[in-house]
Amino acid sequence: MTTSSELAVSASGLVKTFGDFTAVDGIDLEIRRGEVFGVLGPNGAGKTTTLKMLATLLTIDAGKAEIFGVDVRTQPHQVRQLVGVTGQYASVDENLTATENLVLFGRLLGMSGKAARAASEELLESFGLQEAAKRQISKFSGGMRRRLDLAASLLSRPPLIFLDEPTTGLDPRTRGQMWDTIRTLVAGGSTVLLTTQYLDEADQLADRIAVIDRGVKVAEGTSEQLKTSVGSSTLHLRLSDRTQVSAAAAVVEKVTGEHPVLTPESGGINVPLADADRAADVLIGLRHADISITTANVQQPTLDEVFLALTGHGTESAEDTHEPEHTDFRTQEVA
Amino acid sequence: MAALISTYAVADRPLKTHPSIGETVSQTLTMARRAYIKMMRNPEQFFDVTLQPLLFTAMFAYIFGGAISGDVKAYLPTVITGILAQTALTASMARGTQLREDMDKGVFDRFKALPIARIAPLAGPAVADLLRYGIAATLTIAVGLAMGYRPGGGVAGVLAGWALTIFAGWSLSWIFTWLGTIMKSAGGVQGIGMMIMFPLTFLSPAFVPKDTMPGWLQAFVEINPVTLVINATRDLMNAGDVTMSVVWAIVGCSAIVAIFAPLSVWTYSKKL
Numbered sequence: 080m081t082t083s084s085e086l087a088v089s090a091s092g093l094v095k096t097f098g099d100f101t102a103v104d105g106i107d108l109e110i111r112r113g114e115v116f117g118v119l120g121p122n123g124a125g126k127t128t129t130l131k132m133l134a135t136l137l138t139i140d141a142g143k144a145e146i147f148g149v150d151v152r153t154q155p156h157q158v159r160q161l162v163g164v165t166g167q168y169a170s171v172d173e174n175l176t177a178t179e180n181l182v183l184f185g186r187l188l189g190m191s192g193k194a195a196r197a198a199s200e201e202l203l204e205s206f207g208l209q210e211a212a213k214r215q216i217s218k219f220s221g222g223m224r225r226r227l228d229l230a231a232s233l234l235s236r237p238p239l240i241f242l243d244e245p246t247t248g249l250d251p252r253t254r255g256q257m258w259d260t261i262r263t264l265v266a267g268g269s270t271v272l273l274t275t276q277y278l279d280e281a282d283q284l285a286d287r288i289a290v291i292d293r294g295v296k297v298a299e300g301t302s303e304q305l306k307t308s309v310g311s312s313t314l315h316l317r318l319s320d321r322t323q324v325s326a327a328a329a330v331v332e333k334v335t336g337e338h339p340v341l342t343p344e345s346g347g348i349n350v351p352l353a354d355a356d357r358a359a360d361v362l363i364g365l366r367h368a369d370i371s372i373t374t375a376n377v378q379q380p381t382l383d384e385v386f387l388a389l390t391g392h393g394t395e396s397a398e399d400t401h402e403p404e405h406t407d408f409r410t411q412e413v414a
Numbered sequence: 415m416a417a418l419i420s421t422y423a424v425a426d427r428p429l430k431t432h433p434s435i436g437e438t439v440s441q442t443l444t445m446a447r448r449a450y451i452k453m454m455r456n457p458e459q460f461f462d463v464t465l466q467p468l469l470f471t472a473m474f475a476y477i478f479g480g481a482i483s484g485d486v487k488a489y490l491p492t493v494i495t496g497i498l499a500q501t502a503l504t505a506s507m508a509r510g511t512q513l514r515e516d517m518d519k520g521v522f523d524r525f526k527a528l529p530i531a532r533i534a535p536l537a538g539p540a541v542a543d544l545l546r547y548g549i550a551a552t553l554t555i556a557v558g559l560a561m562g563y564r565p566g567g568g569v570a571g572v573l574a575g576w577a578l579t580i581f582a583g584w585s586l587s588w589i590f591t592w593l594g595t596i597m598k599s600a601g602g603v604q605g606i607g608m609m610i611m612f613p614l615t616f617l618s619p620a621f622v623p624k625d626t627m628p629g630w631l632q633a634f635v636e637i638n639p640v641t642l643v644i645n646a647t648r649d650l651m652n653a654g655d656v657t658m659s660v661v662w663a664i665v666g667c668s669a670i671v672a673i674f675a676p677l678s679v680w681t682y683s684k685k686l
Contacts (some may be wrong), residue, residue, distance in 0.1 A: 134527050149429070157429040159529035170524035174452045186444040187530050189437065215455075231524065 087112045087204050087239050087270040088133060092142035095294075102128040104294035105142065110272060110287075112238075115265050117285030119386070125294040126274035127167060130241050133272070134164045145240060163232035167243040170228055172194060173217045177208055177227050180216065181234065188235045202230040206260065222253030229260060242273045246280060256393065261303040275320045278386060292390040305385045314350040316365075317374045321346035327370045334364040352377070430529070438531040445538020453542060459512075463505050463550035471497050471557040478621055487562045494558035494565075495647045496620030497638050498575065501550040502583035503611055509543055510590030512604040517594070517685075533679045536595075540587050547583035551576045567654030575651035578663060582643045585667035588674035595681040614640045642666045 088110035091339060095103040103125040110116040118126045131137040132234040133144055135155040146158045163171075171180045178199050185195030203209045206226045225245060234238060245261065246254040261284055265271060275281050282302045289330045290298045290305070298305060318327055324343045331339045333352050335357055340349040350361055358377050365372065380388075417580045433441070453459050475493050479486035513536070516522065555563075555572060565572050590607055597603045618640045624632055635641055644667065646663035649655045 136523060136526055154431075156432055156529055159527060160429050162527070164524070164527040166523050168520045168523075170520040170522075170527075172448065172452075173453055173519065175448065179451060180449075183444060183448050184524070184528070187441050187528055187534070189440075296585060307460075402499040 084411060085112065086110060086145075086148075087114075088116075088144070088146055089148075090129075090133065090142065090144040092128060093132055093139060093144060094141035095125075095132055095137060096140055101294055103132070106294070106296050108289060108296075110270065112270050113268060114286040115261075115271045115273060117281035117288040118272065118291055119276070119278065119281045119288050120274075120291035121276055121390075123293075124291045126276075126291055127243055128294075129291070130243050130272065130274055134162055134241055135159055136164070160235070161237060161239055163235060163237035163240045165225075165229050165232045165240070165242050165245060167247060171216050171224065171231055174215060176213050176215055177203060177219075178212045180227065181231060185233050185234050190234075195350055198234055202233065206230045220253075222249050222256065225249065225253075225257060226260065229257075233264075237269075238273070239270045242271060244274055244276065245275070266360050275280065283365075290386065290389050297389045298385075305389075306379050310384070312355045312358075312377050312379055314352055314361060314375065314377050316348045316350065316361075316372050318348070319344040319371045319373050323370050324348065326368065327365060330364045330368045330370065331361055334360050346373075433529070433531040438534060441534035442537045442541060445534050446541035447538075449455060449539035449542035450545070452563065453545070454512055459508070460546065460549065462508060463501065463546045464553060466504065467497060467501050467550050467554040468557055470500065471554055472561070474621060475561060482622055490558055490561060490563035491565070491648070491652045492619075492623075492684070493642055494554060494563050495575065495651060496618075497554050498551055498579045498647055499582065499618070499620055500615045501554055502547055502643070503586055503615060503640060504577050505546050505550050506583045506587035507590050507604075507607040507611055509540060509544075509587040510592075510594040510597075511600045512537065513591055513594035514600040514603045515596060518600075532683050533675070536591050536678050536682060539673075540584060540591065543587060544580055544584060547580040548576075550583075559561045565651045567651045569653075571650045572655035574656075575647040578643065578647055578650065578660070582663070582667050585670045588641075588671050590680060592674045592678040595678050595685065614638060617636045618644055619682040620644055639666045639670060 082333065086109055088108055090106065090108040090130065093106045094102050094106075098197060106125070106129055108116075108118075108129075118129065120126050126164060128137060132139045133146065135151060135158050139152050146161050149157045149161065151158050163270070166321070175183065178196070180203060181199035182192070182195045185198050186192065200209070200212075203212050206229070206273070208223060208227060211219065216227065219227065220263060227244070229245070242261065246257050249257060258280070261271065261273070265284075271284075273281075273285060285302070287299065287301055288305060289296050298308065300308065316327070318324060324341055324346055327348055328339050328341055331337070335350060335352070338353050339351075341347070342349075350358075352358060352361075355377050358375070362372075362375060471494065474497065475486050475489060478493065479489035483489035483492065516539075522535065555576060565575075567575070589610070590603070593603050593606055594602075597606065617635055618636065618638050620640065624635050624641075627635065642659065642663040645659040646657075649657040649659050
């Protein structure tokens with residue numbers, strides 16, 4: 080049997096409930112071959128649950144999912160042959176050494192003992208772990224575990240790789256190493272589904288991003304599209320004379336019709352712009368009012384701001400926030 | 415690096431619909447090897463199959479020997495075979511708690527995500543445990559011989575009883591494997607396991623003759639699988655006879671596997 084779908088992942092209306100709690104509430108995903116797709120959301124948004132359903136680790140309560148055209152619900156054994164999963168918590172055996180782990184997984188995948196040992200040696204070298212080959216995993220650092228875990232997922236050379244929060248809990252340097260490894264992987268032609276709660280991670284690695292919040296997809300697109308979709312760029316101004324802040328704010332409001340955000344202590348004004356061209360109008364208006372400025376720059380929104388705008392709350396854990404005006408945000412089709 | 419971590423084109427990959435018998439066996443043996451390595455790194459896993467036979471055999475023989483059989487030596491054919499069944503049961507109980515602990519670890523997520531037979535992660539450790547039952551049975555018999563036990567069944571009878579004990583331990587371990595897949599914690603498995611183990615061991619002719627018990631209790635003793643195993647090992651080791659008891663013991667143990675192995679795989683797969 081061979082697969083023929085053009086899409087690596089095609090899921091529609093995925094639902095997962097745990098008792099009264101709906102963890103995933105009708106998520107659609109389409110991931111093309113060869114792309115890195117990021118699923119971005121705060122803790123408890125349903126990212127891992129979605130990924131586990133696609134990886135056959137959780138049953139799908141409602142909806143349909145296909146991996147390379149193979150139905151996840153009815154043909155789990157086939158799907159498992161197509162997907163490599165690297166979990167949020169390193170899924171390797173603590174009591175075994177790195178080599179023993181990789182040989183174990185290699186043998187389970189049907190390799191001969193010799194082939195499994197060769198593949199293990201090669202992978203450990205690629206991941207800079209050969210010195211730790213004979214050490215038990217319980218003595219490994221967090222970063223080493225993650226890398227070994229990723230190496231284990233690659234033994235079968237799966238065409239699709241799931242990375243569940245690959246850098247959560249890693250220090251910045253190890254995180255950078257992990258990113259490099261993932262980039263190499265992508266250069267080799269793999270399709271990658273990555274979940275993350277870090278906006279910069281999605282920004283750095285993903286071709287397209289789906290933003291998930293409380294089990295629902297709230298937006299999807301490239302990081303550029305997401306940033307543009309929030310509408311505004313921001314004009315950051317600093318006045319030479321702080322006492323003119325309120326006068327300047329009045330001018331800005333007259334020109335743009337928007338309330339600027341003021342930081343009077345430093346003479347700063349941040350002006351949301353529907354269109355970056357409007358920056359010139361603001362500057363001309365200030366010149367006419369004889370208000371002089373020291374700096375002016377126009378910035379695209381950060382993904383953090385995008386996230387805030389899309390979900391009505393920041394990227395902190397969903398459970399920690401009070402009920403926001405969440406229902407006002409319908410899925411915004413950006414792509 | 416790039417060459418190594420490249421992936422095959424999807425179309426190159428013929429997908430199997432299910433693991434073959436050969437693959438299932440090889441995956442089970444691979445899992446057994448994992449369990450064996452872990453066992454060797456945690457020698458305390460052998461406490462129950464080394465200290466317990468030594469302690470219980472001596473203790474029970476000296477405590478009950480005089481009361482039940484007149485003297486210790488006359489009691490040995492009863493108590494050694496009884497302890498054999500008891501150790502098989504206690505040693506197999508550890509299977510449930512260990513599986514439960516193991517399943518809570520991250521590596522089981524990977525086992526579930528791999529295209530392998532669902533029974534392999536359950537059956538593999540059960541195969542490795544044969545070593546534990548072997549140690550327990552050997553030590554019990556050795557202590558008995560040292561205390562003056564002279565089995566009437568000779569070497570062949572003793573070896574047959576030894577093998578039957580190991581088979582019984584392996585079969586009974588499937589009950590605890592199933593408990594491991596349905597219970598939420600290792601402590602829970604331990605608790606339920608104890609509640610199963612004590613009635614099964616003591617409501618049997620392991621230490622006292624069945625005739626001394628009230629009639630209604632004898633009815634349970636008759637159908638207790640541990641009774642079947644004890645009767646069979648007595649026939650084999652003390653008389654050297656392959657009787658119907660032996661057949662019934664093998665049938666009973668096989669029935670336990672036939673019921674609890676599929677049940678375990680089913681609940682394990684459902685847990686996904």
